[in-house]
Amino acid sequence: MCLKLIGELESDSDNSSPREVTEDNEVTSESTQKPAVSEEPPRQDIVINLDEVREAMSNVTLPDSAIPPWAAEVPESQWTSFLLTRIRNIQNPN
Numbered sequence: 001m002c003l004k005l006i007g008e009l010e011s012d013s014d015n016s017s018p019r020e021v022t023e024d025n026e027v028t029s030e031s032t033q034k035p036a037v038s039e040e041p042p043r044q045d046i047v048i049n050l051d052e053v054r055e056a057m058s059n060v061t062l063p064d065s066a067i068p069p070w071a072a073e074v075p076e077s078q079w080t081s082f083l084l085t086r087i088r089n090i091q092n093p094n
Helices: 050-058 076-091
Strands: 019-021 027-029
Touching: none
Parallel strands: none
Antiparallel strands: 019 027
């Protein structure tokens, strides 16, 4: 990716902040760019209703084109067994 600062090259206005030009020739100001990772700590006051999450997720389906060939060859029972074992190991690392 080729990025260059143009605020230093353009001195038409003294109050402009440096800007970046991306490969797509898109100009963005440093002040409008958002960090890739949130700098705020995660909220602790969010109440999650697991039954609602499960119900919502039970209706999620992926198109066949989203499933890689190797995953289509693994039976659901094998995935379930693997995931349950993995969850148990995470919950009880001993």
